[in-house]
Amino acid sequence: MPSQTGIIATLGGHELRARLMPAMDLDRATVEVRIKGVSRATTQIARRSLLSPDTGTIRQLENRVSSLPRLAADVEERRREALSRVEQADRALAEPFKQAEALKTAQADSAHIDQLMADAANQRNQPNPKNQPGQSTPGSKKCIV
Numbered sequence: 764m765p766s767q768t769g770i771i772a773t774l775g776g777h778e779l780r781a782r783l784m785p786a787m788d789l790d791r792a793t794v795e796v797r798i799k800g801v802s803r804a805t806t807q808i809a810r811r812s813l814l815s816p817d818t819g820t821i822r823q824l825e826n827r828v829s830s831l832p833r834l835a836a837d838v839e840e841r842r843r844e845a846l847s848r849v850e851q852a853d854r855a856l857a858e859p860f861k862q863a864e865a866l867k868t869a870q871a872d873s874a875h876i877d878q879l880m881a882d883a884a885n886q887r888n889q890p891n892p893k894n895q896p897g898q899s900t901p902g903s904k905k906c907i908v
Contacts, residue, residue, distance in 0.1 A: 775828040783810065796824065803834055
């Protein structure tokens with residue numbers, strides 16, 4: 764389970780928060796550094812590098828902060844695309860269903876087939892008068908002895 768370590772620095776007016784990400788070996792553990800208030804602005808740094816930062820570690824954090832305008836532009840572009848898709852979907856929902864007549868015809872055909880099948884099943888389940896003893900059918904002769 765990650766453990767919060769809190770604010771580790773302020774860079775370019777932004778607070779950098781750190782969270783230790785556990786590993787089997789503490790020497791291999793990493794620290795997730797997040798710019799406070801910007802959920803997509805995170806970077807992973809080796810725990811060792813953060814304990815004794817060098818120019819590369821500091822530059823990595825500076826680059827993350829300097830990438831915020833590009834990240835904001837990317838998020839704004841995605842937001843615009845999502846709004847555009849919502850508008851397209853709303854317009855499509857407002858249009859009448861293009862296949863409405865074909866659907867009605869198919870539903871009527873289906874209901875007709877269902878009725879034919881039900882009628883056929885009912886006919887099979889009704890007793891056959893030809894097989895009933897003592898009953899005559901038209902055209903049959905009774906033999907009286």
